[in-house]
Amino acid sequence: MTTETAQAVLVERKGNVLIATINRPEARNSVNAAVHLGLGLALEEAQSDPEVRVVIVTGAGDQAFCAGADLKALSRGERLAPDDKTQAGWGFAGFVQHPISKPIIAAVNGFALGGGTELALASDLVVAADSASFGLPEVKRGIFAAAGGAFRIVQQLPTKIAMEYLLTGEPFSAQKALELGLVNKIVPLSELMDAALELAGRIASNAPLSVQASKRLAMGIVDGAIASDAQFWAQNRKESRVVMTSEDAREGPLAFAQKRTPVWKAS
Numbered sequence: 001m002t003t004e005t006a007q008a009v010l011v012e013r014k015g016n017v018l019i020a021t022i023n024r025p026e027a028r029n030s031v032n033a034a035v036h037l038g039l040g041l042a043l044e045e046a047q048s049d050p051e052v053r054v055v056i057v058t059g060a061g062d063q064a065f066c067a068g069a070d071l072k073a074l075s076r077g078e079r080l081a082p083d084d085k086t087q088a089g090w091g092f093a094g095f096v097q098h099p100i101s102k103p104i105i106a107a108v109n110g111f112a113l114g115g116g117t118e119l120a121l122a123s124d125l126v127v128a129a130d131s132a133s134f135g136l137p138e139v140k141r142g143i144f145a146a147a148g149g150a151f152r153i154v155q156q157l158p159t160k161i162a163m164e165y166l167l168t169g170e171p172f173s174a175q176k177a178l179e180l181g182l183v184n185k186i187v188p189l190s191e192l193m194d195a196a197l198e199l200a201g202r203i204a205s206n207a208p209l210s211v212q213a214s215k216r217l218a219m220g221i222v223d224g225a226i227a228s229d230a231q232f233w234a235q236n237r238k239e240s241r242v243v244m245t246s247e248d249a250r251e252g253p254l255a256f257a258q259k260r261t262p263v264w265k266a267s
Helices: 003-008 034-047 071-075 115-122 139-140 149-156 159-168 174-180 189-204 208-219 227-243 247-257
Strands: 009-012 019-021 054-059 104-110 111-113 125-129 133-135 185-187
Touching: 003 034, 003 227, 009 104, 019 034, 019 189, 019 227, 034 054, 054 189, 104 115, 104 189, 111 115, 115 149, 125 174, 125 189, 133 174, 139 159, 139 247, 149 159, 149 189, 149 227, 174 185
Parallel strands: 019 054, 054 104, 104 125, 111 133, 125 185
Antiparallel strands: 009 019
16 A cells, blocks of 8 residues: 555544545545545455454545545546556445445545545445535536446435436435435534444444344345446446546536536537
C-alpha cells in the first residue's frame, strides 16, 4: 500500500470493529484511485481477519460522506480505479461490487449524493447524521447511476418513490431516508460514530460464523459475488457504453461547471 492510499482511507480498529474513513475532506471525500484501492483493501483485510466482525465506513469531516467520483481527477486524465484487474473488479470506490461476509455499516456524516448514495445502497446498514442528505443526481449531468444505484434504489425503496428520485435526480433528507427504510437510524452529527459503534457492538456480540452465514444467505453471496446482481451489471455495462460516451454526457458536466442550463441532444 502506498502512502497516498494509506492517507486517502484511514483504517483503525476498535475491538472487533474495523473503521474505514475516506479521508479527503478537501475534495468532499470524492473517490479517486487511491480511495478505491484503500477502501477495497480495507474490505479485504476485514474479510480475511477472523478478529474483525463488523466494518464501519464513513467520511472525514462534517460536510460530506462521499461526493462520488473525483471529477477533477477525471479532468486531469486520471483513472479512478487501479490497473490491477482484480482490484478494478471491486467496482466503484473498491466497494460496490465487493461483497464480503462481514456486515458493513455506513456512517453517513454529511451529503451522500451520487456515488455517496451508491455506497450507502451497497452497505448492509446505514446510520446517518440528521444533517445528511441522499440522492442520485446523475440524470441532471447527462449520465446515470452506474455504480449500482440505478438498480439498488428500486430494490431498497418503494418502487414508485425510488423511480421518482432516480428519474428526477432530486435529493432527499436523512429523515426521508429513514421513513423510506434506506436508513436504520438518524442522530445528531456529534453522536454519529457512537451510534454506529453501538449498532456494530450489538452485531459483534453474536456468534461470528452465524452472522456471516446469515448475511451470505440474505444477500445471496456465493464465492464473493452476488449472483442475482450479475444480470444488472451486464446491462449496466451495455448502457454505459452508450450513455457515458454520448454528447449529453459531455454537455452535462460542462454545463454544471459553467453554471448554466444544459442543452440536451439525446445523442
